Amino acid sequence: MEQEFILRNEEESRQFAISLAKRAKKGDIYFLYGELGAGKTFFVTNFCQELGVTDYVSSPSYVLLNEYDAHEFTVFHLDLYRLGHAEELLELGITDFTDEGLVFIEWPQIAEELITQERIEIYFEIIDDHRKVRLIDRR
Ligand SMILES: Nc1ncnc2c1ncn2[C@@H]1O[C@H](COP(=O)(O)OP(=O)(O)OP(=O)(O)O)[C@@H](O)[C@H]1O
Ligand SMILES: [Mg+2]
Known part of the structure; x- marks a missing residue:
């Protein structure tokens, strides 16, 4: 399934995230x-706010991995921008927690070969002062 959306402001972006969070599964x-x-x-x-996460959700670009407790499962939030090698991902335990909760990966290019489960891809694009998103659900 592939869909495209134009998100004209932060509120539309927020609603986009919420609509997906309502269908989220471990x-x-x-x-x-x-x-x-x-x-x-x-x-x-x-997305995390809608799942009931009360922790502050911040960019994990330095720590690589943040973990948050949602109502029904754990959320794993990765940012691989600074990751040098895919092997470091294995050290983080990535192949262990993909079944244990819900996983978000920013800058996922380096993980593409390593994570074999079917996934949802979202491509964010800046267009003037709004955003275009393409959602591809490969499950
Ligand atoms: N539809 C929108 N229109 C305009 N601005 C938006 C819209 N949606 C989100 N924003 C703004 O865009 C910015 C996105 O920053 P964010 O940190 O989420 O980027 P990122 O993709 O995670 O970048 P990085 O690669 O550095 O991690 C935020 O300041 C947010 O308020
Ligand atoms: Mg980010």
Whole structure:
């Protein structure tokens, strides 16, 4: 399934995240693509709020991995922008937790070969002062 949306402002981006969060299930894996500032972390923050996460959701670009408790499962939030080698992903235990909760991966290119589960891909694009998103559900 492939869909495209134009999100004209932050509120529309928030509603987009909420609509997906309402269908979230343990084991879902989101690959989030797009340039710096395109809205990947913004998406995760609003998605997590809808899931009942009360922790502050921040960009894991230095720590690589954040974990949050949602109502029904754990959320794993990765940002692989600074990751040098795919082997470091194995050290993080990535292949262990993909079934244990819901996973978001910003800058997922380096994980594409390693994570074999079917996933949901979102491509964020900056267009003038709004955003275009392409959603591809490969499950
Ligand atoms: N539809 C929209 N229109 C305009 N601005 C938006 C829209 N949606 C989100 N934004 C803004 O875009 C910015 C996105 O920043 P965010 O940190 O989410 O980017 P990112 O993709 O995670 O970047 P990075 O690659 O650095 O992690 C936020 O400041 C947010 O408020
Ligand atoms: Mg980010």
